[in-house]
Amino acid sequence: MAFEGLASKLQETLKKLKGKGKLSEKDIKEAMREVKLALLEADVNYKIVKDFVKKVSDKSLGKEVMESLTPAQQVVKIVNEELTNLMGKTETKINYSTNGLTVIMLVGLQGAGKTTMAGKLALQVKKKNKKPLLVACDVYRPAAIKQLQVVGNSIDIPVFTMGDKVNPLDIAKASIEHAKSNGNNVVIIDTAGRLHIDEELMGELQNIKSSVNPNEILLVVDSMTGQDAVNVAESFNEKLDVSGVVLTKLDGDTRGGAALSIKAITGKSIKFVGIGEKMNEIEVFHPDRMASRILGMGDVLSLIEKAQQSIDEKKAEEIGNRMLSNEFNFEDFLEAMKQMKKMGPIAKVMEMMPGFNSNQLKGINLEQSEKDMGKVEAIINSMTKKERKNPTLITSSSSRKKRIAKGSGTGIQEVNKLLKQFEMSKKMMKQMKNMQKGFKKGLFGKLPF
Known part of the structure; x- marks a missing residue:
């Protein structure tokens, strides 16, 4: 998970402060030493770490914090603000042309994930009611053109x-x-990369830049390379004056050094992050929300946005109403599962929950949990329509249970377990009926859980 190591250490350090009540100068210094080590272990640039710790220390030792009734909370607030500032304060949007064509040029080293990111970006642009065109300018890497064509076909661009x-x-x-001739208003150019930075590569990119005058030059870097990613960013920015950075593979980067260093070193904001292999697994980078996730405060805004984008509100509301009116059946259950799966893997959704700490997941096999969801889906799909609408038909019939278990590739024990869980859920929903009015108008009335 992104920032797993850093998040765990920072949260543990700040938790110690919260347990102390009044804070002394010694408490602050000890905490800042741990913060410094956590950032260095996360592969953050040493100079940036030094500046960060000094800013947080100076503010934390101020009168306003030391004399506060909740000094530890004030320190957490300062760390949150400084992390946000370090990563760029606020989100930076694509600079679309006000009239005519918007040209986006993707640059970076070979293997950073430019071609895949070109597709992801095109899909993002398409969602904004734009008409993107992908351009294959990498004529050197074998099958690079074919790869972009496959990507384009998969998202109908x-x-x-x-x-x-x-x-x-x-x-x-x-x-x-x-x-211009075909009505496309956003051009995304996938340029060639090299395994290292050389004059020939930079010269070619500079020529393309001069020729097409792009609105955006986005540098694509692999976040898992840490400080190397920052060095690459510095070199490309020096030659091309990039307008922003796109970090790939952030979901696999447990340290986070690149994300925390790039803005401070280059002065260029991170605009997007890749959080998985699928075409829709790309996020606008929000420094404030990322800081909040690192400190275990969650990211409720992103969670709401993801729910709004993924979940069919009308269907979700119908399911919610059926839950509370005691009409909920296995067809509704299956639909609710499908809606929830659209939000992505369980681990990624949990990262956005306030109070989330990766340590809490130790010993919990999330991959197994997702497989179990697949089993549940298979069991329900093995039921007849009549059985799904009236689960009591199954409860009292061992022959039906055997048939369902055989059809889903599971056992009777697993079928019984699902029936029991379903009945328990229905009882809980019955108890919640009195709370219906309060929930119907809020967010929870629109989500299928």
């Missing part, structure tokens, strides 16, 4: 290519004319 025998500069120029 056109790909402009002239093959691998044409100069990338000519392809970039021709793509602009093609976009």
Whole structure:
């Protein structure tokens, strides 16, 4: 999980402060020493760590904090603010052209994930009611053009290519004319990378930049490379004056050094982060929300946004109403599961919950939990429509249970377990009936749980 190590250590350090009541200067210094070590272990640039700790220490030792009735909470607030500032304060949006064409150029080293990110970005743009065009300008890497075409086909977005025998500069120029002729208003250029930075690569990118005059030059870097990612960002920014950074593989980066260092080193904001392999697994980068997640405060705004994007509100409301009116059956249960699965893996949803700490998940096999959900789905799908609508038919019939277990590849014990859980859920919903009015108008009335 993203920032797992750092989040765990920072949360533990700040928890110790909260248990002390009044704080002394010695308490603050000891805490800041632990914060410093946590940041260095997370592969954050040493100079940035030094500046960060000094700012937090100076503010924490101020009169306002030391004389406060809740000094530990004030320190947490300061750490949260400084982490947010370190990562760029607020989100930075794409600089769309007010009229005409918006050109986005993706640059970076080979293997950073530019081609996949080009598709993810195109999908994001498409959701904003734009008409994107993907452009294959990597003529050097074997199968790079084919990869972009496969990506484009998977999300139903056109790909402009002239093959691998044409100069990338000519392809970039021709793509602009093609976009204008075909009604595309956002051009996303997937450029070539190298395994290292060289003059030839930079010269080619500078020529494309001069020719197409992009609205955005987004540097794509692999967050798991830590300080190397920051060094790459510095070099590309020096030559191309990039407008923003896109971090890939953030879901696999347990340290977070790149995300915490890039803005301070280059002055360029992180605009997007890749959080998985699927095309929709991309997020706008919100520094304040990320700081909140790191400190275990959750990210309720992102959770709500994800729910609104993923869940069919009308269906969810119908399910909620049926739950509270005691009409809930296995068809509703199956639909509720489908709606929840749209929000993504359990671990990623849990990261957004306030009070979440990765240590709490130790010993819990989330992959197994997701497999169990698959089993539940298989059991329900093995029931007849009549059985799904009236589960009591199954409860009293061993032959039905055997048939369902055989059809779902499970055992009678697992079928019985599901029936028992379902009955318990119905009893709970009956008890909640009196709370219906209070929930119907709020967020929980719209979500299928």
